[in-house]
Amino acid sequence: MNSSIKPLDINLLRKSARQHMEEGAVTAGYSADRTEVIAMLNSALATELVCVLRYRRHHFMASGIHSHATAAEFLVHSNEEQGHADQLAERIVQLGGEPDFSPDSLTRRSHAEYVEGVTLGDMIRENLVAERIAIDSYRHAIESLGSDDPTTCRLLESILAVEEEHADELADLLTQVPVKSS
Structure with a gap:
């Protein structure tokens, strides 16, 4: 056994697990x-929900020669x-908090803005801006948590990877779709 590994006190571990069981994980x-973690996660939740709504609107409002694939x-x-x-x-629930889905404060709590966009190019750009905001927000959250909450960090890292894919896909669309500003 490596001498730098501290032995685990199984009896203490078992005793500790029985204390405060109502706190779950x-x-x-x-x-x-x-x-602070729950507040940060609720801000991230608001950001994701605003992005859901913006992308949905853009899905239905996209028009023009390249709109079908972009809307998809x-x-x-x-x-x-x-x-x-x-x-x-x-x-949030695992940490003993309550997810805030309140529509009344959604855009105020979101890091990304809800910008409708007029043209297909506007829509692509607004979604790309929002993805870039999400990327930097998740990076900041991961860095802030450090090793204090590895489970939340792994969750945020997995979300960050998808947000980076979205940004790459949108940047590619900017080069393929005529993006005349309104």
Whole structure:
């Protein structure tokens, strides 16, 4: 056995697991500030929900020669953003919080804006801007959490990877679709 590995006290581990069982997955070893993590996750949830709504609108409003394929891509992104929202809400509950789905404050809590866009090019650009905001927001959250909450970090890293894919796909669309500004 490696001498740098601290032995695990099984009896203490068992005793600790029986304490505060109502806290579910949050054990004494959780070192992050749950209130701050839940607030950060609720901001991320609001951002994802705003993105779901914007992508849905763009899916239905896309028009023009290249609109069919682009609208389909918007729908795929919307569905993936909804999946992210669900994952974030689930993690909030695991941490003993309540996911905030209130439509009254959604855009205020979101890092990304809800910009409708007029032309197909506008829609692509607004979605790309939102993805870039999400990317930097997730990177900041992951960095802020450090090793205090590895489960949330892994969740955010998996979401970040998809947001980066979305940004790449949208950047590619900008080069393929005539993007005349309104």
